[in-house]
Amino acid sequence: MTFVGSSRLLPTAPRNARGQALDIIRQKIITLELAPGSQLSENELAGQLGLSRTPVRESLILLAEEQLVSVVPQVGTLVSPIVEAEIATSQFVRESLELAALSEAVYMVDAAQLAGLNALIAEQRVADERDDTELFFALDEQFHFALMNISQHGSAWRTVSQAKAHLDRARRLSLSLTQQMSTLIDQHQSIVDAVARGDSGAATDALRRHLRKVFDDIALIRAARPELFAPATPTRRR
Amino acid sequence: MTFVGSSRLLPTAPRNARGQALDIIRQKIITLELAPGSQLSENELAGQLGLSRTPVRESLILLAEEQLVSVVPQVGTLVSPIVEAEIATSQFVRESLELAALSEAVYMVDAAQLAGLNALIAEQRVADERDDTELFFALDEQFHFALMNISQHGSAWRTVSQAKAHLDRARRLSLSLTQQMSTLIDQHQSIVDAVARGDSGAATDALRRHLRKVFDDIALIRAARPELFAPATPTRRR
DNA sequence: ATACAAGTACTGCCATACAAGTACGCAAGT
DNA sequence: ACTTGCGTACTTGTATGGCAGTACTTGTAT
Numbered sequence: 001m002t003f004v005g006s007s008r009l010l011p012t013a014p015r016n017a018r019g020q021a022l023d024i025i026r027q028k029i030i031t032l033e034l035a036p037g038s039q040l041s042e043n044e045l046a047g048q049l050g051l052s053r054t055p056v057r058e059s060l061i062l063l064a065e066e067q068l069v070s071v072v073p074q075v076g077t078l079v080s081p082i083v084e085a086e087i088a089t090s091q092f093v094r095e096s097l098e099l100a101a102l103s104e105a106v107y108m109v110d111a112a113q114l115a116g117l118n119a120l121i122a123e124q125r126v127a128d129e130r131d132d133t134e135l136f137f138a139l140d141e142q143f144h145f146a147l148m149n150i151s152q153h154g155s156a157w158r159t160v161s162q163a164k165a166h167l168d169r170a171r172r173l174s175l176s177l178t179q180q181m182s183t184l185i186d187q188h189q190s191i192v193d194a195v196a197r198g199d200s201g202a203a204t205d206a207l208r209r210h211l212r213k214v215f216d217d218i219a220l221i222r223a224a225r226p227e228l229f230a231p232a233t234p235t236r237r238r
Numbered sequence: 239m240t241f242v243g244s245s246r247l248l249p250t251a252p253r254n255a256r257g258q259a260l261d262i263i264r265q266k267i268i269t270l271e272l273a274p275g276s277q278l279s280e281n282e283l284a285g286q287l288g289l290s291r292t293p294v295r296e297s298l299i300l301l302a303e304e305q306l307v308s309v310v311p312q313v314g315t316l317v318s319p320i321v322e323a324e325i326a327t328s329q330f331v332r333e334s335l336e337l338a339a340l341s342e343a344v345y346m347v348d349a350a351q352l353a354g355l356n357a358l359i360a361e362q363r364v365a366d367e368r369d370d371t372e373l374f375f376a377l378d379e380q381f382h383f384a385l386m387n388i389s390q391h392g393s394a395w396r397t398v399s400q401a402k403a404h405l406d407r408a409r410r411l412s413l414s415l416t417q418q419m420s421t422l423i424d425q426h427q428s429i430v431d432a433v434a435r436g437d438s439g440a441a442t443d444a445l446r447r448h449l450r451k452v453f454d455d456i457a458l459i460r461a462a463r464p465e466l467f468a469p470a471t472p473t474r475r476r
Numbered sequence: 477a478t479a480c481a482a483g484t485a486c487t488g489c490c491a492t493a494c495a496a497g498t499a500c501g502c503a504a505g506t
Numbered sequence: 507a508c509t510t511g512c513g514t515a516c517t518t519g520t521a522t523g524g525c526a527g528t529a530c531t532t533g534t535a536t
Contacts, residue, residue, distance in 0.1 A: 016311065016489070018299075042518070052491045057518080058299055061256075065300060073254065073518055074497040089393045097331065098339035154329045159397055252520065280488070290521045295488080312487050312527040 015054035024049065025059055029068050029079055030169045036228075040069065040077040066162055074216060077238075082170050084222065085228045090163040091215045097160050098211065099204050102191075105150035106200040108163055113150050117192045120146060121185060128181040136181055137168065150195075170218045173228050180217065187213065242299035255293035262287065263297055267306050267317055268407045274466075278307065278315040304400055317394045320408050321468045322460065328401040335398050336386060336449065337442050340429075343437040351388050355430045358384060359423060366419040374419055375406065381426055385445075388433075408456045411466050418455065425451065 025045065028034045046056045060077055063069045069088065071077045092106070120143045127135040141164070145157050171177065187210040194203035222229050263283065266272045284294045298315055301307045305324065309315045320322070358381045365373040379402070383395050409415065425448040433439035460467050 018489085032504080039517095041516090043516095053518095054490055058296060061300065062303060063261055065303065071518075072498095074516095076517055085390075087395065089391060092338065092391045093335065094393050094399055096334045096489090100330065100334035100338075152323075153327060153330045155323065156331050159331055256519080277487095279486090281486095292520055292522090298488095307490075310528095311489070313529080314487055460486095 017051050018058050021045070021049055021055045022059040022062060023050060025056075026063060026066075026068065026165075029063070030165050030172070032169065032172050034079050036079050036169075037081045040079065042077070063136050066165070068165070072151045081230050082173070082228065086166060086213075087170050087218060090166040091211070093163040094160055094167065095208065097153075097156055097163075098144065099207060101148045101151045101153045101156070102195070102207050103200055104153075105147065106195055106198055106203050108152075109150050109195055113146070114192065114196050117143065117146055117188075117195075121188050121192065124181070124185045124188065128178075128183050128185060131178045133177045133181070136177075140184070147191070167214060167218065170221070171214065173225070174217060184210070184213070229235050255289050256296050259283070259287055259289060259407065260292045260297040261400045263294075264301060264304075264306065264403075267294065267301070268403055268410070270407065270410050272317050274317050274407075275319045276317050278317065280315070304403070306403070319468045320411070320466065324404060325408050325453075325456060328404040329449070331401040331403065332398055333446065333449050334455075335391075335394055335401075336382065339386045339391045339394070340433070340445050341438055341442050342391075343385065344398060344433050344436055345442050346390075347388050347433055351384070352434050355381065355384055355426075355433075359426050359430065362419070362423045362426065366416075366423060369416045371415045371419070374415075378422070385429070405452060408459070409452065411459045411463070412455060415465055422448070422451070 025034070034040070040060070041054045042057050042060065045060075046053045049056065060071060064071045064077075068080055069077050070080055085227055120139055121130055124136060124143070126140045127133075127139055141161070144160070144164070145154070148157050148160065174180075187206065189201055190206040191210065194206050255445055263272070272278070276297070280291045280298065280384070283298075284291045287294065298307055298309060302309050302315075302330050307315050308318055358377055362374060362377045362381070363370075365377055382398070382402070383392070386392055386395055386398065412418075425444065428444040429441055429448060432444050
């Protein structure tokens with residue numbers, strides 16, 4: 001597993017044990033390697049990661065704040081099930097913030113930033129050709145961050161990224177992500193083109209269409225396989 | 239100090255030591271009882287609160303994630319200075335989310351919700367007459383939460399509340415909060431009136447004006463006393 | 477008086493031990 | 507067969523000790 005494009009903003013690797021544990025566990029939850037509803041154990045995770053309970057426990061507390069796990073005292077820690085309401089909230093947060101940032105960004109973008117965005121799109125085309133969804137997810141994260149960074153509100157990315165994590169996790173339920181990559185990349189291009197033209201309305205429209213597509217794809221998954229959402233009974237470990 | 243209207247949504251008191259420590263420390267930071275830039279110590283806080291270092295440390299980790307403190311390994315934990323960029327980001331997040339939620343809320347509000355909002359405004363008038371700023375802060379928090387809760391996005395309040403915490407802390411630098419309460423309450427009334435009329439544009443305009451006033455007040459403080467923002471040297475404890 | 481270096485007293489980080497509480501299985505009694 | 511009660515094996519919560527690294531202090535030499 002590569003941690004390129006992890007949610008942690010600074011690419012500098014987390015030098016302490018807690019940072020390592022947080023990144024690894026978080027990534028495993030988002031990629032569904034740790035199934036929604038499954039039970040975790042501080043002790044077991046500590047053993048697997050070769051750490052003591054302390055940094056693992058601190059990571060789980062942070063993940064609970066992010067709503068990715070829920071800790072029940074004296075009972076256990078559960079990977080949060082994928083709940084429609086949570087997805088809708090994440091979509092609302094992400095959409096509101098990205099759109100508001102982009103509407104300002106149109107008036108302050110420079111040539112270097114546009115070139116950077118186009119370069120990311122080119123890399124995404126490569127990822128598409130290789131059917132490398134992991135690479136695409138990482139580049140997608142970079143693209144949306146770069147877009148938001150044009151305005152002065154790049155430091156709000158932390159908030160957006162947390163919302164995006166819930167949406168990405170739900171997206172991974174889809175079996176055929178590879179078929180949608182080219183559409184998503186085209187939408188990326190439409191956004192950048194509108195920004196380059198200085199057309200604020202077209203840019204926000206294009207971004208809204210893009211984000212709504214992601215959300216609608218999740219709705220399609222839910223329609224096809226409702227059992228994947230909000231599993232009623234938590235999965236016990238043994 | 240009363241914890242009515244603390245940031246924790248559920249009024250159910252935190253039953254474990256970490257929850258207590260988190261609420262107390264957080265409140266002391268927001269109310270400036272713990273000065274921006276001042277140094278904290280896990281040991282010292284644990285002693286003051288009558289707890290061990292563990293729950294205190296876990297609280298500080300959560301506060302660091304919220305950007306209210308910054309932890310420097312082997313050096314110390316500092317209460318975050320009030321930095322203009324951080325304020326601007328918080329304003330951006332709060333404004334974007336509250337406005338987006340309100341624009342939807344106008345079409346789904348019912349009579350009971352309007353009555354609840356007006357009741358909160360009435361309470362705020364009382365707080366104004368008594369010059370009780372602490373009560374007003376609590377009621378203000380309740381009002382904005384109730385407003386956001388009309389739409390289906392009440393669960394995004396957690397995010398808004400974290401941004402609002404930074405703005406509230408900066409607001410407390412102002413010496414004359416009592417003189418502004420009546421204006422703020424009038425603006426609350428304008429928002430509710432517009433929502434009651436079903437006038438989406440007027441409602442969002444009124445809310446934007448309201449939130450911008452809060453932001454502009456902070457800018458005035460900064461203009462008058464720039465030394466309160468981003469203190470260059472951290473305050474050592476002895 | 478100044479520069480420098482060793483000492484010392486802190487810091488947060490991590491590991492570990494113990495405490496409190498819950499869930500489940502199994503056995504005894506009805 | 508079913509219910510009930512207890513024991514056991516887990517769970518997270520909290521306390522504490524030791525470690526490594528930083529900053530300030532103090533003594534010494536220049």
